[in-house]
Amino acid sequence: MTDTETPAPRPGLIARTFTMLWPHSLRAQVMGALALALLLAQGIGAALLYRAQHEYREEQVTHALAIKLVMASHDDFAPPPGPPPEDRAPDDQGAGKIGGKDGAKPTGPDRPQQDGERRFRHFHHGPPPEDVSRGPRTESVDHFALQAFDRPRPEMARRLSPMLTEQDVNPAGLIVCERPLAKDPMIQQRMERRAALMRRHINLPHPPPMEASRLLIAAVPRPGGGWLVSRVVVSPDDPWLPFTLIAQTLFIYLVLVGTMAVILRRIIRPLAALTAQVEQFAETRVATNQVAPQGPHDIRRLIAAQNAMEDRIIALINEKDVMLGAIGHDLKTPLAALRVRIECVEDDNERLRMAQTIEEITRSLDDILSLARVGRPSEPLETNELSALVASVVEDYEDMGEPVELDDMPRIVLPLRAVWVRRALQNLISNAVRYGTVAHVSLTREDDWAVVRIADQGPGIPESQIARMFEPFTRGEPSRNTHTGGAGLGLTLARAIADQHGGTLSLANQIGGDGGIVGLVAELRLPLGA
Incomplete structure (x- = not known):
């Protein structure tokens, strides 16, 4: 790599992890x-729902504080001075009576409250307990200051100020804070009085717990001095909201996933059948068990187009086989006649050269016809002992006096198909003997593969030319001399036979200790479960 070249950036860890975990099938x-999109949509919806609910609660609390402060700031709505009604001692004449002087019925805002007190006294003989959940009344104090446990709420003060201004209440100096309910002294006093009343009249040992609630306090300075302090008890957030969102999400998941599963099944089933058909056709080149058009309209069109293409390919292959068969028959017949006629030639050398030429043409013709038929084998796979087949081929070469060694x-x-595998082994061993002087044959088992290696001691092949050696009519020796090489179809035919069995054929140079090439190794791999 030169200085100007820059290496391609490697994908990051997140990208590699995502690629590894992301499913590969269409359905998955x-x-x-769908799951990611639904999760994102539900997350956004839950966030918006929580925000809307939170803002609605804040608006309610702000309006409640504003109403209490406005009512308390006007003299007509200010709470009467003095202790609460339950702490007043009844006089002699008005004992057991609620109302004004001489037993007159009260009128105005205090009447409903006094009617409730009278009904409570009739049944429980005592003053009614106050409802803390409605929040305490607005009180007037001389001084107000934030405590250490108070949390200032300036955003609520900004929201409350215009409301007070519209009702002619000066918001200057407005303070809004949030305080734990259990740490407010006024709430504690009211809770203690309520607990005492509950124990005395209703026989409840303890009041309802309110630890989860919080208290919002708004304080505004009075024009004549002092502060108006208003309190509002805020109930805790809805604890069932997360469960509601989860249940809603699960329901949507079931509906959408169920619907998509039905749709995908209708799409994927014909696609899976079409894939199996294409794989079988690629392996056997025989259009058997074609899939009938089914599924959606687009899938039907695809299946119909695939079936038509397979029929067309089969027709072309059959036409090629007929043509090659005719060529083989038409050529072998005159070649056989030539063999007979050359016997009339008196010159022995000329007759020998003519016989060699006829043999060369016949051998090339056999290779061409074999290469044309290898993709469509007529015989089925049969269980054979590969080691015995390799030994038989090596023995044939030893009988001919060829330098072949077997481990x-x-x-x-x-x-396997023994006839075709024997043909591939013969081509590989012949090349090793012709170009490398000695052929060294070995057979090993590697995982689920049977590996046959044929090594020679020849000059090897340049790395840039190894891939080209598998092309038809390509020879390692550039001349067309039949004594130094064949027609250039041996490796092509051997690789086609390996592919026919689901295996591979590869070539690699052997490197010696000094870094030079000391030979070539042809490796034929056949799957054990082919």
């Missing part, structure tokens, strides 16, 4: 995308 990807081999049995 659609379901995953000890394990017994390996697998399904």
Whole structure:
């Protein structure tokens, strides 16, 4: 790599993790995308709902504080001085009576309260307890200051100020804070009085707990001195809100996922059948068990187009086979006649050269016809002992006096087409003997593969030319001399046979200790479960 070249950026850890975890099937990807989208939508909806609920509660509390401060700031609505009604001692003439002087019925704002007191006294013979949940009344104090446990609420003070201004109440010096309910002295006094009344009249040992509630306090200076302090008890947030959102999310998940599952099943089933059909056709080149058009309209069109394409390909392959068969028949017949006629040639050398030429043409024709038929084998896979097949091929070369060596081999049995595998081994060993002087053959088992290696001691092949060696009519020796090489179809045919069995064929140079090439290794891999 030169100085001007920069390496391609590697994906980050998050991107690699996402790629690893992200599903690969169509159904899983659609379901995953739907789940992520629904999760995002529900999260945004929950945040907006919580915000709206929070703002609504804040508005309610702000209006309650404003109403109490406005009513208390006018003399007509100011609370009467003196202790609360339950602390007053009844006089001799008005004992057991609620009302004004001489038993006159009260009128105005105090009448409903006194009527409630009278009804409570009739049943419980005592003053009624005050409802703390409605919040204490507004009080007037000489001095107001924030405590250490108070939390200032300036945003609520900004919201409350215009409301007071509209009702002719000066908001200058307005203070709004939030205080724990249990730490407010006025609330504690009222709670103690309420508990005492409950124990005396209703026989309740303890008042209802209010620890989760909080208290909002608004204080505004009075024009003549002192402060008006208003309190509002704020109930705790709805504890069932998260469960409601979760239940809503689960319901939506069930509805959407169920609907998408039905739709995806209608789409994926014909696609899966079409995929199996294409895979089988790619392996066998035989259009069997074609899928009938089904599913949505787009999927039907795809299946119909695939079936038509397979029929067209089969027709072309059949036409090619017929043409090659005719060529083979038409050429072999005159070649056989030539073999007979050359016997009339008196010159032995000329007759020998003519016979070699006829043999070369016949061999090339056989290779071409074999390469054309290898993609469509007529014989099925049969269980054979590969080690015995390799040994048989090596023995044939040894009988011809060729320098072929065979290592000890394990017994390996697998399904294969023996005629085609024998042809591939013969081509590889012939190349090793022709170009590398000695062929060294070995057979090993590696995981789920049977590996046949044919190594020679020749000059090897340049790395840039190894891939091109598998192309038809390509030779390592550039001349067209038949004594130094064939027609250039041996490796092409051997790789086609390996592909036909679901295996691979590869070439690699052997590197010696000095870094130079000392030979070439052809590696034929066949799956044990083919």
